[in-house]
Amino acid sequence: MAEGIAFPGTIDVDYRQPISIGSVTLRTAFATGQGVKQLDVQTWNGSSWVTQIAGQQPAWSGNTATVEQRTINLPQRVTTERLRLTVRDAHLQWGNFAVYEIQAS
Numbered sequence: 001m002a003e004g005i006a007f008p009g010t011i012d013v014d015y016r017q018p019i020s021i022g023s024v025t026l027r028t029a030f031a032t033g034q035g036v037k038q039l040d041v042q043t044w045n046g047s048s049w050v051t052q053i054a055g056q057q058p059a060w061s062g063n064t065a066t067v068e069q070r071t072i073n074l075p076q077r078v079t080t081e082r083l084r085l086t087v088r089d090a091h092l093q094w095g096n097f098a099v100y101e102i103q104a105s
Contacts, residue, residue, distance in 0.1 A: 005092060011085040013102060022077040024085070027069045027101040031060030033093035036085075041072055044082035052078060060091075067100060 021043065028035045038057050042049040058070035083104055090097030 005090075005096070007088055007090075009087045011087065011099065011102070013083040013104070015081050015083070015104075018079050018081055019104065020077050020079050021074065021083065021104045023071050023073045023105055024083070025069050025071045025101075025103040025105065026058060026085075026099055027067050027103070028060075028098050029065050029067045029100065030063050030093075030098070031058075031068045031091070032063040033091055034096060034098045035060040035068075036087050036090045036097060036099060038088040038090075039072075040086040040088065041074065042084040042086060043078045043080035044084070045080070049084055050078075055088075063093075 024041050036058060038055060040054040041052045043052055052074045053072060056072050060068055062068055
């Protein structure tokens with residue numbers, strides 16, 4: 001494992017107002033070198049984090065500057081103000097992982 005990287009780690013997004021989420025799309029380049037390998041998607045219910053889907057493994061295919069995207073569909077739509085990605089593992093070819101964009105829709 002790369003020095004300084006510990007799993008799991010979280011990425012939180014605060015929308016500051018309720019939104020309806022049915023899927024989460026991740027975008028990154030050099031994906032098989034630095035993309036997320038395994039994650040859980042959680043939403044905030046006002047008092048605690050609720051796991052909507054666990055153990056997702058995005059199937060990245062490239063290791064170039066071309067930005068790839070992978071969409072994770074939730075079992076059902078959820079209305080929430082906050083989204084959390086719990087990163088359980090990632091490609092660490094250069095000692096880091098990267099997520100260029102997170103889109104909830």
